[in-house]
Amino acid sequence: MKNESFKKGIKDGIPIGLGYLAVSFTFGMMSVSSGLSIWQAVLISLTNLTSAGQFAGLDIIVAGGSYWEMALTQLVINLRYCLMSFSLSQKMRRDEPWAHRYLVAFGITDEIFGVSASQEGKVSAFYNYGAMCMAIPGWTLGTLLGAISGSLLPDFIMSALGVAIYGMFLAVIIPPAKKNKAVLLVVVAAMAVSTLFAVVPGLNKVSSGFVIIITTLVTAGGAAYLCPVKEDEVHES
Numbered sequence: 001m002k003n004e005s006f007k008k009g010i011k012d013g014i015p016i017g018l019g020y021l022a023v024s025f026t027f028g029m030m031s032v033s034s035g036l037s038i039w040q041a042v043l044i045s046l047t048n049l050t051s052a053g054q055f056a057g058l059d060i061i062v063a064g065g066s067y068w069e070m071a072l073t074q075l076v077i078n079l080r081y082c083l084m085s086f087s088l089s090q091k092m093r094r095d096e097p098w099a100h101r102y103l104v105a106f107g108i109t110d111e112i113f114g115v116s117a118s119q120e121g122k123v124s125a126f127y128n129y130g131a132m133c134m135a136i137p138g139w140t141l142g143t144l145l146g147a148i149s150g151s152l153l154p155d156f157i158m159s160a161l162g163v164a165i166y167g168m169f170l171a172v173i174i175p176p177a178k179k180n181k182a183v184l185l186v187v188v189a190a191m192a193v194s195t196l197f198a199v200v201p202g203l204n205k206v207s208s209g210f211v212i213i214i215t216t217l218v219t220a221g222g223a224a225y226l227c228p229v230k231e232d233e234v235h236e237s
Contacts, residue, residue, distance in 0.1 A: 002126045009131040013131035014134050016135045017139075027142075028142065032147045034058060036061070042140060042143050057070060057074060076210060080216055091122060092104070093124065104128045107129075116131070186223045189222060189223070194211065194215055
């Protein structure tokens with residue numbers, strides 16, 4: 001069972017790792033051009049696994065910001081991972097050891113959460129380990145390659161690499177949205193709420209981190225109320 005879950009996680013994690021390879025390439029190039037060494041950039045990617053948090057953190061480092069500013073920024077941007085961890089913990093087996101739960105929480109990203117949450121029944125920690133084995137090296141290796149490449153690539157290629165992660169995320173959410181109306185409802189509602197925060201005066205001044213958190217709470221809460229999961233489905237293994 002563990003081997004099967006691990007192999008399935010690796011299979012599902014391959015496209016995530018490839019997508020991360022392209023996106024983190026940009027981070028590596030930006031880090032070196034901003035004054036960081038190659039290994040500093042690689043270490044950041046290896047220990048953080050958060051694209052938005054890393055790019056925001058890089059801006060603070062370059063601007064000479066304080067530790068408090070860095071901590072608060074990362075808290076706001078990455079707080080959504082707490083919500084994802086809470087949600088995913090309900091999908092894991094009840095007898096899963098806490099050590100496994102902590103390791104899974106460390107490796108949660110938007111895409112890994114997406115593929116884990118879309119699995120039928122309970123999810124083994126070894127499924128996440130398989131996905132992490134593809135995602136973490138992809139993210140770290142991409143940073144290394146980008147840092148080494150420096151400014152060798154033209155701007156239009158860098159722009160293309162920067163949007164790769166959005167195509168990858170669409171590939172994660174579209175299949176389950178076709179099969180489950182509740183998932184489709186959440187996707188459409190999240191797009192609508194995000195649009196409001198982008199265009200409505202006053203709301204468009206809310207930071208991106210809080211926008212993600214508010215959108216998650218509103219859409220997920222609404223879906224839980226309108227499309228509740230039956231008790232026997234929750235305990236189904």
